[in-house]
Amino acid sequence: MDMITLNHIKKIYRMGQERITALKDITLNFEKAKIYCLLGTSGSGKSTLLNLIAGLEKPSGGEIIFNGKHIETMSEKQLALFRQLYVGFVFQSYNLLPTLTALENVTLPLIFRRVPTKIRKKKAMEMLKAVGLENRANHKPSEMSGGQQQRVSIARAFINEPQAVFADEPTGNLDTKTTFEMMDLITGIARNRSQTLIIVTHDTEIADCADVVIHIRDGEVESIENNRK
Template sequence: MQEAMIKICGVRKVYRIGTEKVIALDRIDADIQKGEICCIFGTSGSGKSTLLNQLAGMEKPTEGKIVIDSVDITKLREEKMAAFRQKHIGFIFQSYNLLPYMTALENTALPLMFQGYGKKEREARAARLLKMVGLGERLSHYPSQMSGGQQQRVGIARAFAAKPDVIFADEPTGNLDTKTTAQIMEMVLAFARENQQTIVLVTHDPEMASYADRILTLIDGNIVKDERKDKK
């Protein structure tokens, strides 16, 4: 069996609020394979956003460790973690998180700048991705000149621009209508499967969860169900 892309080993996260301790994650264990579309599913307060923050290296767990592509990210200092994210991780956000003063082309090309690509190559790759998501006529448009669905397409192109190993999608279609949601998710899955990338999708929406190969259901900081789709 191949080495897991992500290993979650006994992860516990405790927050202190005054004199009270709140257990957000309670010693979670799970492996996520390379190329897997894995959904972390749960209602508000289930611990799914906390788990995403641990996986992305935004917070350190109180106990346990997280290994991504054989690297224990819980041991990385902040600057090393930032460099690791730039090289290995992409993000798709519910609120798009596009820079308002940059065009669609510039927003998409941004991750490539951090990896040292020249301007011409950055823009060529960004333009190609934007055409693939149906925005070939919008390269010079700013976020304020685009609809929510168009902004999220830019967000997808940006997330995949540097071909990261793992993409974290945090409620990526929460602000979109049903038709646009389906289009966006089909794009995400097509890109990921083409490049054997791992997707970790965080949502409270059962319809969104249905796009995943596997669903990890969280309740009160515990994984209570691990469901895999039958591959026919």
């Protein structure tokens, strides 16, 4: 069953007088509980595509349907609620709040959802355990390595039990060994919970972890490669 449907998506940026076409007419389907990889070189438009699906940017044309809802027409307020309920994010640069501890960073999405303190603490602790950081719960981001920070970030992305998790170059700042650990972790959790995971990367090795690899080039879908038949 299709969970996310993109119909003739276009994205055009205006840079002063110039118009730069980032995405030209993309039509794609994402199924539930599968792991996708958007593979492409820098400037291919893969990150833009991810931002559109996640509701961070609005397309210049076309429609994005997530679980039957049109994202492209949502207001800022509705988008905030949509992100809170259905999606999780993992960023290249972790983006943890520097003043909060690991546990608090993981709890944050639950705070915004007004989950009672006791429940959210328990849930956050479980999530930290799942990423193997239960003994680092009270450390601040500045006291952790890059890999550990990314684990916290992954825990934060999954804590809301979102239907889809988006990861934009999640391993871009990590060494090879940690990269594979991280990929195992993130795909493991996604598969366990039958969540849709969409990873954006330029690394073909990472693409090997995905069920479906979508090659993007110059704002167009070049090919779709199904790894597991």
